[in-house]
Amino acid sequence: MTEPGHTEAHLAPGGGDDGRVGVYVHLPWCERVCPYCDFAVLAARPLDPGVEDRYVEDLRTELAARAPAFGDRPLASLYLGGGTPALFRPESIARLVDAVTATFPADASAPEITLELNPSTVERERLPAFRAAGVNRLSIGIQSFDDGLLKRLGRAHRAVVAEETLAAARRAGFDDLSVDLIFAGPDQSAADLDRDLDRVIAFGPEHVSTYELTFESETPFGRAVSAGRMTPPDEELAAGMIEQVEARLEGAGYRRYEVSSYARPGRRARHNARYWQRQAVLGLGMGAHSTEVRTPARPHGARRANPRDLSAWQAALARDPAEAGEEEGLEVAVARGEAIFLGLRQIEGVAAQAFAEEFGAPPRAFFAEEIDRLVRVEWLVEGEGGDLRLSRAGRLLADSVGAEFVFVEGG
16 A cells, blocks of 8 residues: 555556646756756846746746646646756745646645755755645755765755755655765765765655766766866766666665666656656646647647747747647657657566557567567567566666667658
């Protein structure tokens, strides 16, 4: 049994529409933009109240215009991401939560309502008010408990502030906490990572997301790598750290249920799972992405992306709030590849029967050559019924394995 509000989903890709909706709200401002960040973010020290108020009103306008496309679906999840959403005043968060929950009322299962925040004094002091606003889950960007690594990553906080924020979250009544950790950071050793994992395990959050540091080309870190001023970590060291994270967290009672995600029983991230399982998500705000409802005309759904520039998004919203983003209908070949790619990110993998229900045949009918090649090198495991999942070695190369299916041409 799981607690009310913490039910888990195990829908495989191709398993059909669950009839619910998730809502993602993008709040893009940060006190400092990290040098590795490739998200649609803006720097603000501090966030101007007038700018904040206008943005909240714009979000409510977009919600009202876009909601009819999602019908009367009950709300499965609401995720307030960024950026640093906790820079918004609690009354602003309350207005957004109220607007979404009034538009998409919950069914028998209470929705998961997540707020991202970073460790800081301002955000820590707002935690009780965020709880009162309806937030029932926090995703905290700890990244590391090592002050040296935090400085090299360009983070604004220090380890002691992270510890204080975690403790304050518990005092404020949050019993569903997710902690983000970055590994394979600049000059980080396996021993450094072990110390970070010690701290996480000792605190005992319900969920842990772990990310290997990536060097996106348009970020300061990416440009530094291109110019030879920074060297990415050794690939063998990074692969070893992936296994190190899994061994430590699973040994402490967490289950790895997705390539980057670990949870205690009943505490998987329901909102994130909607993307992996290709379920309906309404994205609101600058740079937000939506997964549109499947229709007879678009049986495999569609994607919608809002402009990443604030003024461009607001101008598009002023023209037509229902059409502020660009929509792309998914052709069957694209949808098949994405179903495999996203399914393989999950430990349960791709269920062949569910895949066949959507696409008319199991994965082997479309990807026999790719499956045979990946099974041969022991990166992919194929079950007797055609189910697919990554092997232990394949999980170290998840994106590369998934790309074998995404970029295959075919009818």
